[in-house]
Amino acid sequence: MQGTSETPSRPAAYTPTDRTVPTRSPQRASYDRELVHSILDEGYVCHLGFVRDGAPVVLPTLYGRVGERLYVHGSTGSRPLRMAGQADPGLPVCLTVTHVDALVLARSAFHHSVNYRSVVVHGTAYDVTDPEEKRTALDALVDHVVPGRSRDSRPANRKELAATAVIYLDLDEVSAKARTGGVNDEPEDLALPHWAGLLPLRKGYGTPVPDPDLSAGTTVPDYLTAL
Amino acid sequence: MQGTSETPSRPAAYTPTDRTVPTRSPQRASYDRELVHSILDEGYVCHLGFVRDGAPVVLPTLYGRVGERLYVHGSTGSRPLRMAGQADPGLPVCLTVTHVDALVLARSAFHHSVNYRSVVVHGTAYDVTDPEEKRTALDALVDHVVPGRSRDSRPANRKELAATAVIYLDLDEVSAKARTGGVNDEPEDLALPHWAGLLPLRKGYGTPVPDPDLSAGTTVPDYLTAL
Numbered sequence: 001m002q003g004t005s006e007t008p009s010r011p012a013a014y015t016p017t018d019r020t021v022p023t024r025s026p027q028r029a030s031y032d033r034e035l036v037h038s039i040l041d042e043g044y045v046c047h048l049g050f051v052r053d054g055a056p057v058v059l060p061t062l063y064g065r066v067g068e069r070l071y072v073h074g075s076t077g078s079r080p081l082r083m084a085g086q087a088d089p090g091l092p093v094c095l096t097v098t099h100v101d102a103l104v105l106a107r108s109a110f111h112h113s114v115n116y117r118s119v120v121v122h123g124t125a126y127d128v129t130d131p132e133e134k135r136t137a138l139d140a141l142v143d144h145v146v147p148g149r150s151r152d153s154r155p156a157n158r159k160e161l162a163a164t165a166v167i168y169l170d171l172d173e174v175s176a177k178a179r180t181g182g183v184n185d186e187p188e189d190l191a192l193p194h195w196a197g198l199l200p201l202r203k204g205y206g207t208p209v210p211d212p213d214l215s216a217g218t219t220v221p222d223y224l225t226a227l
Numbered sequence: 228m229q230g231t232s233e234t235p236s237r238p239a240a241y242t243p244t245d246r247t248v249p250t251r252s253p254q255r256a257s258y259d260r261e262l263v264h265s266i267l268d269e270g271y272v273c274h275l276g277f278v279r280d281g282a283p284v285v286l287p288t289l290y291g292r293v294g295e296r297l298y299v300h301g302s303t304g305s306r307p308l309r310m311a312g313q314a315d316p317g318l319p320v321c322l323t324v325t326h327v328d329a330l331v332l333a334r335s336a337f338h339h340s341v342n343y344r345s346v347v348v349h350g351t352a353y354d355v356t357d358p359e360e361k362r363t364a365l366d367a368l369v370d371h372v373v374p375g376r377s378r379d380s381r382p383a384n385r386k387e388l389a390a391t392a393v394i395y396l397d398l399d400e401v402s403a404k405a406r407t408g409g410v411n412d413e414p415e416d417l418a419l420p421h422w423a424g425l426l427p428l429r430k431g432y433g434t435p436v437p438d439p440d441l442s443a444g445t446t447v448p449d450y451l452t453a454l
Contacts, residue, residue, distance in 0.1 A: 019284075024305050044327045044341055044428075047274035049285035056276035056283050057246075060325035060345050078251050098287035100271045102433075105451075109369045109380045110387040114271055118287050142336045146426070153336045153421050160337040183438045190440045194380050195448050197441070199373070200433030201271075206329075211410045211423040218422050224332075227426070 010068075019122045020175035030176045039119045039176055040065050043097040044145065048072060050080050050093050050125075063095070064140030068171040070095060070121065071128070071137035073164055080125070081165035090124035095169055103199040106183045107192040115179050115198065122173040128166040137166045148223040237295075246349050247402035257403045266346045266403055267292055270324040271372065275299060277307050277320050277352075290322070291367030295398040297322060297348065298355070298364035300391055307352075308392035317351035322396055330426040333410045334419040342406050342425065349400040355393040364393045375450040 013031040014020070022029050030036075046063045049056055059080065064071045072095075074081045084091035102115040128134050138161075139150035156164065183196045205227050208220050240258040241247070249256050257263075273290045276283055286307065291298045299322075301308045311318035329342040355361050365388075366377040383391065410423045432454050435447050 019279075019282075024302050044330070045325055045343065047276075047285050047323055047325070049274075049276040049283035049321070051278050051281070051283050052246075054278070055246075055319045055349065056278050056285075056321045057349075058274050058276035058283075058285050058321040058323040058347065060323060060343065062341065075251050092282045094276070094283045094285040096274055096285040096287060098272055098274070102436075103271070103372050105373060105376065105380075107381055108383070108387075109365060109377060110383050110391070112369050112372055112376070112380070114289065114372065116272065116287065120285065122282065122284075138336060142339050145330050145339055145341065146332060149332065149339070150336060153332075153339070154334055154416055154419055156335070156337045160335070164337070182436075185438075185440075189381060191442055192381055193442060193445060195435075195437070195441065195445050195451070197435055197437040199435050199451060199454070202429075202431045202433045204429045204431075206427030206429045208422075209329075209409075209425040209427065211412075213412075213417045214423060215418055215420060218420060221422050224422070224426060 014172070014174045016175070017173050020120070020173055022177065028177050028179055030178070031174070032176065036119050036171065036174055036176050037065070039099065039117050040070070040097055042099060046095050046097045048080060048093055048095050050083065050091055052079070052083070062141055062144065064137060064144040066136060066140045070169045070171065071140055071166055072125070072169070073138065073141055073166045076163060076165040078165065081167055084125045084167040085127040085165060090126040093123060093125045093169060095121040100201055102201055104183055105196055105199065107185045107189045107194045107196045111184050113179060115181070117176065117178040119174065119176050121169060121171060123169045125167040125169045128168050131161070134161065134166050137168065138164065146223060146227070152221060241399070241401045243402070244400050247347070247400055249404065255404050255406055257405070258401070259403065263346050263398065263401055263403050264292070266326065266344050267297070267324055269326060273299070273322050273324045275307060275320055275322050277310065277318055279306070279310070289368055289371065291364060291371040293363060293367045297396045297398065298367055298393055299352070299396070300365065300368055300393045303390060303392040305392065308394055311352045311394040312354040312392060317353040320350060320352045320396060322348040327428055329428060331410055332423055332426065334412045334416045334421045334423045338411050340406060342408070344403065344405040346401065346403050348396060348398060350396050352394040352396045355395050358388070361388065361393050364395070365391065373450060373454070379448060
């Protein structure tokens with residue numbers, strides 16, 4: 001219940017920093033908290049960047065969000081998770097989520113583009129050590145894949161918890177960037193004979209494929225058919 | 228015409244290196260050149276990682292492929308492109324492309340996953356300085372958005388070429404990684420009452436939205452209706 005008189009309200013926007021103000025197309029950048037959350041919540045996979053031996057590494061990975069905190073999990077043997085656990089104070093990361101909404105076909109090659117929405121989070125990732133927070137984070141990771149799913153699955157047992165590392169990254173130094181709208185051709189190109197416009201990309205769900213070993217009578221749950 | 232008797236054939240696979248052999252799930256890794264190319268060619272946006280002031284930065288950007296070379300372009304003022312042009316010898320980057328194909332819902336929270344295909348390219352990005360290669364790269368970038376499109380658009384003029392920086396990254400230290408198949412629950416969980424299976428993600432194209440200023444009589448080209 002953010003913004004009510006009973007709870008301290010957060011600012012509606014993140015504070016821009018040197019790293020979150022883009023050098024290019026600053027008009028496409030936004031620091032709006034709700035927009036950032038909506039872009040994050042719509043994605044399945046983020047791209048997590050970190051530095052290893054002085055060189056960048058970018059790996060796709062699942063993530064979850066609880067309020068202003070993102071979680072990434074993996075095996076305790078996985079490289080960035082091990083590095084976040086060992087690094088003091090934490091592991092500098094950059095976490096990026098991108099959706100491509102449409103292809104933008106201009107008359108000029110130069111003005112070809114895509115309509116997209118992205119969020120870039122800069123910060124430091126730390127190991128989640130509190131067992132309660134770890135459980136909350138794992139639920140958030142499952143619910144990020146399918147909302148409501150964590151309540152309809154067997155929770156992690158002690159062995160699985162021990163084999164799983166979770167790191168967190170707070171939403172603090174954050175920006176969204178988006179291109180929307182139509183073609184931006186030069187006025188002198190408008191009469192050219194090339195077709196120009198948007199080609200929207202559609203995303204959707206196929207038919208659920210049940211596991212062959214499913215117990216007899218197990219039906220597709222409502223939270224899946226509702227998607 | 229790779230592999231014919233007239234041209235030298237490339238090995239069918241990239242050579243694994245310390246950076247391209249994953250610490251986790253090595254059975255999911257592949258170095259197959261054709262698989263890598265197919266994953267790269269299917270994407271619209273890559274996530275380009277580089278190091279700035281010691282911290283990682285991951286930005287979404289368009290890309291194109293010509294044989295074993297990837298191209299990324301942007302304004303001459305854009306940060307990574309400027310850095311690649313100034314850095315000597317080049318800018319260390321990591322370029323990652325990921326497709327999510329299905330959500331994997333297991334009976335146990337622990338075994339939730341997604342089916343995905345990704346390519347991670349490690350290497351050094353350099354400025355493209357040869358004007359001919361720059362034109363080839365820009366065509367590849369447009370054709371990556373829609374195959375065949377570069378021939379049906381106005382090529383970049385001198386001013387646009389001067390405003391555009393292009394960097395290249397060779398496919399050398401490369402791996403693909405994929406999760407395919409069904410649910411991997413523990414045998415003792417199979418009788419649990421939770422629905423388990425795959426939820427495929429579908430991708431497709433919507434109806435083209437013509438630019439309002441389109442010249443009269445300009446019809447949607449065949450290469451778009453064919454998509």
